[in-house]
Amino acid sequence: MKPMRLATLRVLGAAAMVGALALPAAAQQPAPQQGASATLDAIKARGTLSCGVNTGLAGFAQPDSQGRWTGFDVEYCRALAVALFNDASKVRYVPTTAQNRFTALQSGEIDVLPRNTTATLSRDTSLGLDFPAINFYDGQGFMVKASLGVKSAKELDGATVCVQPGTTTEQNLTDWFRANNIRFTPVIIERLEELVSAYVAGRCDAYTTDVSGLAATRSAQPNPGEHVILPEVISKEPLGPAVRHGDQRWADLVRWTHYALLAAEEFGITAANVDKAVAEDQRPEVQRLLGKTGGLGQMLGVDNAWAARIIKATGNYGEMFTRHLTPLGIQRGPNAQWTQGGLQYAQPFR
Numbered sequence: 001m002k003p004m005r006l007a008t009l010r011v012l013g014a015a016a017m018v019g020a021l022a023l024p025a026a027a028q029q030p031a032p033q034q035g036a037s038a039t040l041d042a043i044k045a046r047g048t049l050s051c052g053v054n055t056g057l058a059g060f061a062q063p064d065s066q067g068r069w070t071g072f073d074v075e076y077c078r079a080l081a082v083a084l085f086n087d088a089s090k091v092r093y094v095p096t097t098a099q100n101r102f103t104a105l106q107s108g109e110i111d112v113l114p115r116n117t118t119a120t121l122s123r124d125t126s127l128g129l130d131f132p133a134i135n136f137y138d139g140q141g142f143m144v145k146a147s148l149g150v151k152s153a154k155e156l157d158g159a160t161v162c163v164q165p166g167t168t169t170e171q172n173l174t175d176w177f178r179a180n181n182i183r184f185t186p187v188i189i190e191r192l193e194e195l196v197s198a199y200v201a202g203r204c205d206a207y208t209t210d211v212s213g214l215a216a217t218r219s220a221q222p223n224p225g226e227h228v229i230l231p232e233v234i235s236k237e238p239l240g241p242a243v244r245h246g247d248q249r250w251a252d253l254v255r256w257t258h259y260a261l262l263a264a265e266e267f268g269i270t271a272a273n274v275d276k277a278v279a280e281d282q283r284p285e286v287q288r289l290l291g292k293t294g295g296l297g298q299m300l301g302v303d304n305a306w307a308a309r310i311i312k313a314t315g316n317y318g319e320m321f322t323r324h325l326t327p328l329g330i331q332r333g334p335n336a337q338w339t340q341g342g343l344q345y346a347q348p349f350r
Helices: 006-027 038-046 072-085 101-106 121-125 168-179 192-201 211-219 248-266 274-280 284-289 306-314 317-324
Strands: 049-054 091-096 136-138 140-145 159-163 184-188 206-210 227-229 237-239
Touching: 038 049, 038 072, 038 248, 049 072, 049 101, 072 091, 072 248, 072 306, 072 317, 091 101, 136 211, 140 168, 140 211, 159 168, 159 192, 168 184, 168 206, 192 206, 206 211, 211 227, 248 284, 248 306, 248 317, 274 306
Parallel strands: 049 091, 159 184, 159 206
Antiparallel strands: 136 237, 140 206, 140 227
């Protein structure tokens, strides 16, 4: 075979380049919705979102005497109901314990689990769950009564420690004490209310859980100053709403609801000014976020004004944090915006 002439090679190369350039142009068109969502369809047919929450944890999920639920995790349930139904009240709150929360989600009793739950490899794989986003970065700590005079967790040699079973907390506790060659006796109680009562009554010297949970428990005591959260943070606990594995469309809506709350804070959009932002804000990404352009809501299976409605109903991420967690003494820390040195970072709305 004769060698190809240089001119021929140039023609073929140009044709190949035209073909290569044609693909991105087509890819720029809005992608169709990918398949059905069993969870979304079931929620819409039912007319109510089933949301798994804590049985009662101040700042995160707690019912009042009238059965009205409030808290940081509860806001995510309300936000999803607003996205789906334009009605924050269309939520059935299902109290779940550390032991039964995953069964409730796997069985379909609940649609989503925004219950201060740590994302781990085994839960993502063996339990068949997905964690679409991390809405609170936390870590495990210890609380003791101030009267003990303990200043560090390393002074707890021989202590009894209250802990819930079926949690990452239980394993972390054993690992940390073993690594530091410290003896301890676990006091294992499933229900949170009973566990806290045992700690308060003196059945154990220390109580261990996520630092946010310790702060919530301390704030609920008659004399919070009588309890001290020790300085050691012994683990990483990335908390976020969980959904069943395999329903990507539903996971997408849960994920982007969190990002909408974060983006709103980053752009300075609040419950009070969102209507003005819809009417006047000309920043391209804000227009896409609030549904003025881009058609992003339709890609998620909701209408394009979904994010604007959520912000009006719940406020942005920072407003939710200030309303529910700041009163407990919980600082933003790693949950500050990325622009403020934190880890919270909304993916782009485009």
